Amino acid sequence: MPHVSLHTPIGDVTVFEHDGAIVALDWGWVEDQAQTALLDRARQQLDAYFDGALRTFDLPLAPVGTPYRRAVWDALCTIPYGETRTYIDIARIAGGSPRSVGQANGRNPIPLIIPCHRVVATGHLGGYSGGEGLPTKRWLLALEQPEGALL
Incomplete structure (x- = not known):
């Protein structure tokens, strides 16, 4: 599953993508990252959020749950x-x-x-x-x- 980790003011986080949608965000750093266009967008939006420049995320989401x-x-x-x-x-x-x-x-x-x-x-x-x-x-x-x- 493609994922990318980034440093944030609240600690390292890792964002996971599956079938063209964000499916998870976990605290911590994961090795062997696989960059995709969507994960790059997620990284940019998270950086902008933490910089106070983004108020609404615009990413396809597919959380797995009931x-x-x-x-x-x-x-x-x-x-x-x-x-x-x-x-x-x-x-x-x-x-x-x-x-x-x-x-x-x-x-x-x-x-x-x-x-x-x-x-x-x-x-x-x-x-x-x-x-x-x-x-x-x-x-x-x-x-x-x-x-x-x-x-």
């Missing part, structure tokens, strides 16, 4: 840059409960691009399974805030 999980991940993609939604908000869109939304969030195979970091619990941040956990989630949310805004 129909319910895919519905949750589709709902996550509707959360605008710089905004958050609660697990309850996403459950209203995708169905299920806040708990099932949290479980689907934790199984998101394409974090950052499918912005699971934008989902928070009522009254607190909730969890985050990527990078270093909550410090990574806080960093991503801060990146998306206007200069001087408080979280």
Whole structure:
């Protein structure tokens, strides 16, 4: 499966492509990379995102998951840059409960691009399974805030 790794402010990440779509993004560096036009686009968009110059990813995505999980991940993609939604908000869109939304969030195979970091619990941040956990989630949310805004 073609993949490319890149250095980011939140650690190394590797993006995977299958059949012309992005299927996964994992933390860490993978050797023996295979560059494709799509992976080059993904790298450019991720670099622009971390530079604060990109608010919306424009990549074909094909996350593998149950129909319910895919519905949750589709709902996550509707959360605008710089905004958050609660697990309850996403459950209203995708169905299920806040708990099932949290479980689907934790199984998101394409974090950052499918912005699971934008989902928070009522009254607190909730969890985050990527990078270093909550410090990574806080960093991503801060990146998306206007200069001087408080979280």
